[in-house]
Amino acid sequence: QSRCANGTHVMANVWMHNGFVQVEGRKMSKSEGNFVTIYELLHTEKFGGRKWPGEVLRLAMLMTHYREPIDFSVKRLEEAERLLAKWPAAEASDAAPDETVLEALADDLNTVAAVQALHALAHAANLDPSRLPAFAASAALLGVLPKKAEMDEAIVSAVDALVELRLEMLKAKNFAEADRLRDELSEKGIQLKDGKDKETGERTTTWELKR
Numbered sequence: 001q002s003r004c005a006n007g008t009h010v011m012a013n014v015w016m017h018n019g020f021v022q023v024e025g026r027k028m029s030k031s032e033g034n035f036v037t038i039y040e041l042l043h044t045e046k047f048g049g050r051k052w053p054g055e056v057l058r059l060a061m062l063m064t065h066y067r068e069p070i071d072f073s074v075k076r077l078e079e080a081e082r083l084l085a086k087w088p089a090a091e092a093s094d095a096a097p098d099e100t101v102l103e104a105l106a107d108d109l110n111t112v113a114a115v116q117a118l119h120a121l122a123h124a125a126n127l128d129p130s131r132l133p134a135f136a137a138s139a140a141l142l143g144v145l146p147k148k149a150e151m152d153e154a155i156v157s158a159v160d161a162l163v164e165l166r167l168e169m170l171k172a173k174n175f176a177e178a179d180r181l182r183d184e185l186s187e188k189g190i191q192l193k194d195g196k197d198k199e200t201g202e203r204t205t206t207w208e209l210k211r
Contacts, residue, residue: 016109019069028072036072048074056081059144062111087122087139088132088193089146089208095133097141114142129206130198146208159190163205166192170203 002011020027023034040046060080064070098121104113121135139145162181169178193206
């Protein structure tokens, strides 16, 4: 019928059959009274007594292969949220997504393997800032790029200045003052991540808001 109605030789070039959607281990259905929409997850406290960020919802779904039943549970969403918290916040990048992520997606849309590859990239980026663009591009491709919360430019400049001052204290081996600055920023909700420039070997520091 579809071929006749649309004048095509084939009904579809790709046929994908996804697993059932479950909620806390039970099939989602209105008759079960456990039906929840994406809008409700994003904008209401109907599920788990809180709202859930889009990145968390997307990552939670990507952590299950599309052919398997996907279980929406508070535990699963919290697991995805904890994983995101370990990843570096970044802006969108013009770099190409990492090949390991693309290869996983090309293998029957294996998002589980893609997320595992992305987590390895995040770990590498935390240790080596030069790896951040590849991570950011890969995370953006999957719709799970952690972003710095919007802040006033004056506040951002003030934080950047303190981070630079701390780097100067570390170079001068004034570790007590460097630790004090780190603790001061931590009290204000700023998390520092130290690393080294891959080319120069110099110490680098990035920062993000604690999540």
